[in-house]
Amino acid sequence: MKVSIIINDYQKEFEVDPGEYLLDTLRNHHYTSVKRGCDNSTCGACTVLLDGKPVPSCSLLTVKANGHNITTVEGIQEEASSLSKHFGHEGADQCGYCNPSLALTVHAMRRELINPSDEDIKQYLVGNLCRCTGYEAQHRATKSYLEEIK
Amino acid sequence: MIDLNVKEYVKATSLEEAYELLMCDPLNQIIGGGAWMKMSTNKEINTLIDLGDLDLQYITSDKEAFHIGAYATLHDIEVFEELSEYYDGILTKAIKEIMGMGIRNLATIGGSVMGKYAFSDLFGVLLALDATLVFYQQKEMSIRAFLETKKVKEDILLEVMIPKKNARGFFKKVKRTALDFAIINICVLKGDDVEIVVGARPSIAKRAVKTSAFLKGKKITDEVLEEAMKILEEELSFSDNIRGSKEYRLDLVKVYVKRGIKEVVSS
Numbered sequence: 001m002k003v004s005i006i007i008n009d010y011q012k013e014f015e016v017d018p019g020e021y022l023l024d025t026l027r028n029h030h031y032t033s034v035k036r037g038c039d040n041s042t043c044g045a046c047t048v049l050l051d052g053k054p055v056p057s058c059s060l061l062t063v064k065a066n067g068h069n070i071t072t073v074e075g076i077q078e079e080a081s082s083l084s085k086h087f088g089h090e091g092a093d094q095c096g097y098c099n100p101s102l103a104l105t106v107h108a109m110r111r112e113l114i115n116p117s118d119e120d121i122k123q124y125l126v127g128n129l130c131r132c133t134g135y136e137a138q139h140r141a142t143k144s145y146l147e148e149i150k
Numbered sequence: 151m152i153d154l155n156v157k158e159y160v161k162a163t164s165l166e167e168a169y170e171l172l173m174c175d176p177l178n179q180i181i182g183g184g185a186w187m188k189m190s191t192n193k194e195i196n197t198l199i200d201l202g203d204l205d206l207q208y209i210t211s212d213k214e215a216f217h218i219g220a221y222a223t224l225h226d227i228e229v230f231e232e233l234s235e236y237y238d239g240i241l242t243k244a245i246k247e248i249m250g251m252g253i254r255n256l257a258t259i260g261g262s263v264m265g266k267y268a269f270s271d272l273f274g275v276l277l278a279l280d281a282t283l284v285f286y287q288q289k290e291m292s293i294r295a296f297l298e299t300k301k302v303k304e305d306i307l308l309e310v311m312i313p314k315k316n317a318r319g320f321f322k323k324v325k326r327t328a329l330d331f332a333i334i335n336i337c338v339l340k341g342d343d344v345e346i347v348v349g350a351r352p353s354i355a356k357r358a359v360k361t362s363a364f365l366k367g368k369k370i371t372d373e374v375l376e377e378a379m380k381i382l383e384e385e386l387s388f389s390d391n392i393r394g395s396k397e398y399r400l401d402l403v404k405v406y407v408k409r410g411i412k413e414v415v416s417s
């Protein structure tokens with residue numbers, strides 16, 4: 001069936017199977033910043049924003065996204081670039097596999113929470129697994145980024 | 151990748167249409183957020199029925215109750231501030247323990263209830279609060295009756311109604327990691343009486359009715375609690391699974407139920 005989705009402010013149309021997940025649709029159409037990790041909603045590597053809210057695209061049927069806005073990290077390039085400087089400064093990434101999803105989740109958190117506490121940040125980012133950094137550096141980087149853009 | 155074979159997807163324009171579709175083929179199914187579909191054993195679906203256009207994503211509050219539409223996401227409920235002011239915020243606490251923000255933005259209360267998932271962290275709280283489910287055909291049904299029947303697969307859940315009670319609440323989920331399912335979850339509520347519900351035993355949440363009856367009117371002392379735990383052990387069954395053994399679960403339950411009772415009867 002045909003679906004129409006606004007991806008990073010561009011109207012896109014796809015022919016999809018009703019049982020197809022958004023992760024597959026996006027990767028099949030070269031949105032490769034959306035990573036396949038666990039493929040069962042646990043790791044967060046496939047996170048995209050659905051109408052501004054972070055969701056795991058591996059568990060969202062593409063047909064459910066019909067008529068909605070989807071944002072991948074390409075849609076928040078300026079903010080992701082700014083965040084990446086803090087990540088670099090704090091040594092908060094190594095392989096980079098989780099970075100696009102983390103940047104999107106931080107982006108959503110910034111819009112939803114006003115002056116988040118340390119605990120708020122941890123709670124919000126808990127669904128984004130990282131096998132390299134141990135999270136402390138990511139936490140420091142996120143905090144310094146939020147401080148900078150206040 | 152886990153294959154899901156869906157032949158057709160329909161976004162219903164009315165409840166009548168959705169109900170007709172649901173009833174005309176046993177392989178037709180209503181989709182909530184779809185977050186748990188990958189964990190379902192039913193991968194063959196003829197028509198997926200989406201209720202997303204039927205205004206079921208709401209949360210309201212009146213003098214008597216909270217009214218949560220079946221399509222309200224877990225995160226919608228989590229951030230509904232008034233809910234955190236009731237029963238020591240145990241519903242909000244339970245939801246915050248469910249996986250990560252992404253899943254809570256997808257998963258709906260309707261899907262979470264209708265799935266009758268044994269690992270659910272919601273059922274304990276909903277059972278303790280004696281929530282009412284509002285269906286399209288069967289109208290109102292208590293969640294306690296819901297867990298005893300199989301008929302509701304042939305109906306559409308519209309709303310979860312949670313009575314406003316002046317009650318103290320305790321919720322504890324024991325899990326290995328932040329994103330894991332519960333090894334055990336425990337809810338203790340003190341309104342007129344003490345209500346105890348244990349979930350992820352690993353079977354679905356169940357009320358400890360005899361234990362609650364034993365505690366009725368008694369002054370809570372260590373001796374009374376020890377006696378109560380013997381009754382609880384008799385009336386609730388526990389077993390092994392990948393997350394924990396029967397013995398470990400029982401040890402956890404005894405510790406946290408006692409702690410919960412002490413907490414809700416204090417002050």
